[in-house]
Amino acid sequence: METFILSESVDVFSFLSYLNDRMKLDNENRQKLVRLRKGDEGEKAFLKMFESLYEGEGILFYNFRASYQDSPIQIDFLFISAQSIYMYEVKNYQGSYVQSGDKFRSLSGSQFLNPSVQLTRTHNHFSHMLKELSCTTPIQPFVVFVNPEFTLYEAPVEDPFLFPGQLSSHFKLLNQRSDTIRKSQQRLVEKLLEESKKEATFERKLPTYHFEQLKKGLICYNCGSFALRNNSKNSLCTSCGRTCSLNDLILAHITEFQTLFPHEKLTRNSLYEWCGMEVGERRLWKLLKSHFKLEKSGKTSYYLRKDD
Numbered sequence: 034m035e036t037f038i039l040s041e042s043v044d045v046f047s048f049l050s051y052l053n054d055r056m057k058l059d060n061e062n063r064q065k066l067v068r069l070r071k072g073d074e075g076e077k078a079f080l081k082m083f084e085s086l087y088e089g090e091g092i093l094f095y096n097f098r099a100s101y102q103d104s105p106i107q108i109d110f111l112f113i114s115a116q117s118i119y120m121y122e123v124k125n126y127q128g129s130y131v132q133s134g135d136k137f138r139s140l141s142g143s144q145f146l147n148p149s150v151q152l153t154r155t156h157n158h159f160s161h162m163l164k165e166l167s168c169t170t171p172i173q174p175f176v177v178f179v180n181p182e183f184t185l186y187e188a189p190v191e192d193p194f195l196f197p198g199q200l201s202s203h204f205k206l207l208n209q210r211s212d213t214i215r216k217s218q219q220r221l222v223e224k225l226l227e228e229s230k231k232e233a234t235f236e237r238k239l240p241t242y243h244f245e246q247l248k249k250g251l252i253c254y255n256c257g258s259f260a261l262r263n264n265s266k267n268s269l270c271t272s273c274g275r276t277c278s279l280n281d282l283i284l285a286h287i288t289e290f291q292t293l294f295p296h297e298k299l300t301r302n303s304l305y306e307w308c309g310m311e312v313g314e315r316r317l318w319k320l321l322k323s324h325f326k327l328e329k330s331g332k333t334s335y336y337l338r339k340d341d
């Protein structure tokens with residue numbers, strides 16, 4: 034199986050996670066981050082399951098985004114197999130809920146929209162888009178509940194839901210139906226990749242921030258702590274105990290810098306400052322030289338990724 038992970042480097046979740054470690058987020062964004070983190074955990078769990086349980090051929094898109102007549106299409110997982118196209122909306126809900134019309138109500142009284150409503154809407158837009166791409170393969174949409182601590186009462190059996198206890202038999206069925214991917218499906222994948230590229234800029238409601246206001250310094254991406262002990266090779270986080278190569282950690286800081294400041298030039302000084310002046314300048318220059326190419330514009334020198 035081939036997996037395409039789309040838009041991951043620019044998603045709101047990465048932005049908010051990065052910012053949360055380096056500034057105080059307002060309440061709304063903090064809550065959003067908690068929600069996204071939970072969703073992200075659910076999606077990663079489903080991806081892992083897919084990759085370990087599915088044994089046949091197929092193409093899996095993670096985080097597919099496109100639009101049809103200005104209506105956004107966002108699909109957590111899109112799977113193209115020889116027979117069918119599967120859409121999966123993944124939910125990491127926890128607790129007990131009762132389905133009532135197009136709402137899920139918790140036993141404590143809170144309620145939210147039944148995710149199958151959004152799924153139906155997305156399914157409609159996506160079917161139209163496929164028709165325009167001259168594809169007639171049937172689409173099967175599902176809402177997947179990945180959390181074993183989720184219970185839903187009174188869901189009609191025909192609803193497009195997959196509960197944790199049904200996932201293994203779902204993948205068994207996919208394995209039985211799997212077949213060789215044909216040229217027409219490969220072409221469809223190329224077209225879908227094209228469509229998703231058009232949708233590279235999606236709405237991002239982010240807090241405003243400036244370089245000056247963010248806390249600088251090397252950070253542990255596992256737990257968000259700044260308490261690191263570095264030697265010439267490795268970095269040890271004294272909060273969570275994770276060790277990684279210091280060079281890899283610096284490269285991850287460059288990714289973080291470029292994600293948060295896509296329009297800023299990566300210069301020696303900006304990186305030195307971003308890393309909290311904790312790493313020797315010579316080491317940073319050397320690392321930049323081996324992974325980036327040097328560009329000059331007037332008096333400023335800056336670095337671009339070698340593959341840009």
Ligand SMILES: [Zn+2]
Nearest residue numbers: 253256270273
């Ligand atoms: Zn840590």
